[in-house]
Amino acid sequence: MSDMFEFYNDDSSAGFRLDYMQMYNWGTFHNHVVTLPLKGKSGLITGPNGSGKSTFIDGITTLLYPAHRVRYNQASGGSKVERKIRDYFYGTYNTVYSEDETSVRDVSLRPDAKHLSILLARFYNEGTDQTVTLCQIMYARDRSSQIERLYVISRHPLRIEEHFAQIPTKLADIRKYIQTLPGTELHPSFSAYAKSFQRLFAMKSDQPLELFHKTISMKQVDNYTDFIRQLMLEPNDPAEQLDTLISHFDNLSNVHDRLEELERQREDMDRLFEDVRKWEGHNEDYQRYAKNEELISPFGKFLRYDFASDEQGRLSVELASKEQVLTRLTGKLRDVNTDLESTRGAIAQNGGQRLNELKIEIDDISTRLEAVRHHADTYRRLIRQLALPFPEAEVDFEQNKQDIREKADSIEERKKDLQERIIELSSSIKALKDERSDIEQETLSLRGRKNNIDLKTLGIRQKMCEELDIAVEELPFIAELVAVKEDQRLWEGAIERHLNSFARTLLFPLSRKEEIEKWINNNHLRSLLVAEPVDLDEEI
Known part of the structure; x- marks a missing residue:
């Protein structure tokens, strides 16, 4: 019973993992398909500057995160927005000044809008043998228009060179072609596309994608506490969650009791069937005795007539009784089977969690409760250092939060002022050093001239x-x-x-x-x- 819902014991490769990623006409990968074959494993991308490491990172980010919120080229360590999705679509790799040096223009591998850019990634769940392929096809009507995209999700493995090599050029034909691919969906917007793949990946919220976007190109973490609170801890109410678990526990306990009752009824039915088999054996003996009785002599038949009559009467009564019991138990068995099917349906509707899993969750809640108590002790120590009273009610706690925010804001303002002062002094020092260097060079030059x-x-x-x-x-x-x-x-x-x-x-x-x-x-x-x-x- 405890292994009823176990279907995959090895969790080393459990869940959806990136099997491979492909790019076509993305960034400086021009007119050919580039494949990153991870096969569900971790990967390390290395190479010199400009070799395309950030291009891969920005490609997978574009597939999973809305483009207007993506900060491109962050993996290279840039502090400003150095690239846009237009740069990747047109393959922009440099900028040059005009002849009068009053303006700049982009230098691109694909300067016109007569091409498609394709990003594709296949995710595979080895435990359930499931595939989810995400694909975005980008196009533009002309150089001045925005980059538009088609959002594709498939339950089958797709590859650019196999399924999109002969893709039509007209937008309407492209849509019709995608709809002919088996198990493939075409979504009109990123929100519908994201909602669909989050459901396939069993994501309960956008928080995993936020964490992915923040960490895929992260160089350092300035504040670990804020990082964990904002990106790794989902908002929840422990009391409400505990009540829900207790309710589920009660429901599953009732189901468990019902299953035990059905198991006892099944044992009763087994004993009934054993009695029926015994009765059938006695009936066979009776029929054999009846045949033998026809063969015995009239004398022997006369001597045993009374005994046979009594035995026959007893067996007839017993047979009628057994038939009544059999009829009653057959109806009861039918009712038991109906209850069993109903109970199985109830188990399926309740998600099929096992009692052991529920106990583990309760233990986990208890552990979290201990952590909350630990945080309360830490909070008591910290507010003592801040000379604040320990709150006795929610109003006091909110007042402490307000006081702490005011102190934090004051400290932050002071910090900003000091940083601005440091920047000003650094600029002044640099200017003075440059001026000193110019004077020293001029002095050195004047000494050698007349x-x-x-x-x-x-x-x-x-x-x-x-x-x-x-x-x-x-x-x-x-x-x-x-x-x-x-x-x-x-x-x-x-x-x-x-x-x-x-x-x-x-x-x-x-x-x-x-x-x-x-x-x-x-x-x-x-x-x-x-x-x-x-x-x-x-x-x-």
């Missing part, structure tokens, strides 16, 4: 000379052509400051005017450069 022209301006001239193949000596600054007499060196700094921008004027031969002006116009110098042509043949 003028005060800044290093950035010298770099522009050096780049111009290299790209136009001109000697540096052909493009002097005015400051490089001015020299102060040795006995007047004390005035050198004042003279250079007085000349200022005039001293930083770049002189170039008149013969190279066209190519130098063209170079200056085609390069974004990010600095002011004054350049003047000089006719080297002109006499001074």
Whole structure:
């Protein structure tokens, strides 16, 4: 009786597990089917940057979680939203600036909307030999429209290369084709699709999917308590759950008692059938005696007539009595069979839980109750540290919660202020370090030069000379052509400051005017450069 509902003893691979996942025209996996064959086991995806690890993660997340709530490319550690479902559909892998550097455009493997993107995953339950295949077919009417999807669920194994290789191109034909696949459903929206596969996976709420989305690309857990409370503990009422279990226990106890009564009635019927077999044996003896009586002599028949008559009368009475008992017990057996079928139906309607399983659940509730008491002790210790009174009623408890929230909010505000201050100071420190580095480089450069022209301006001239193949000596600054007499060196700094921008004027031969002006116009110098042509043949 205890093993009535046991059908699979090995739980090492119990439940629905990912057998394989396939992608077609998803991200940078272009024009071919990529398969991840996990076969119900755990898997480790490794590879260099850009090899598609996050693409796999975002693919399985898209199959199980609504796209407008998915934070793509989180597995790579990015803190901002770096990808969207459009990027995966069109195969976007880079962005480039326009020629005037005023805008950017995407570089994609599939720039038009004349293709389909397919995600498919098969989940298999080895214990029940059940299959659930999830599939999403993505399409767009044109480049400016939104990405639309068809949501497919099948009870049979599907593969892209086998079932979708020759898929029609028109949307209406695609819908008709999917409806021809055996055991396959086509859903109009993600909500209907999610409700269907959650029912197949026996999910009672959305919480498992929330936990999956949070943890599949998680790098760290900042607050373990909040993580467990929000994602791993389902909201429940222990008192209500205990009442429900007790009610189920009472129902199953009544069923158990009824089954024991039926078992006793079955034993009575077995004894009845044994009596019937004995009666049949006696009847056979009687018939044999009756035949023998015809063969005996009239004398012997006369001597035994009285005895046979008495015995026959006794057996007739006994036979009639047994027949009455048999009729009564046959009707009772029929009633017992009817009750047995009714009881079996009642067991099926109540879910078929065994009493042992119910006792285990009660033990589990008791364990949770002990945990609640432990949490209460911890709560008492913590509020003592916060100088709050231990609540005697629900109103006091709510007041403590309000006080704790206010303190937490105050601490959080203080924390945010400090973090903002740290960010401001870090930015100031970085700016000062950059400024110091620029000054040190400028100072080092000035020590090796005879003028005060800044290093950035010298770099522009050096780049111009290299790209136009001109000697540096052909493009002097005015400051490089001015020299102060040795006995007047004390005035050198004042003279250079007085000349200022005039001293930083770049002189170039008149013969190279066209190519130098063209170079200056085609390069974004990010600095002011004054350049003047000089006719080297002109006499001074």
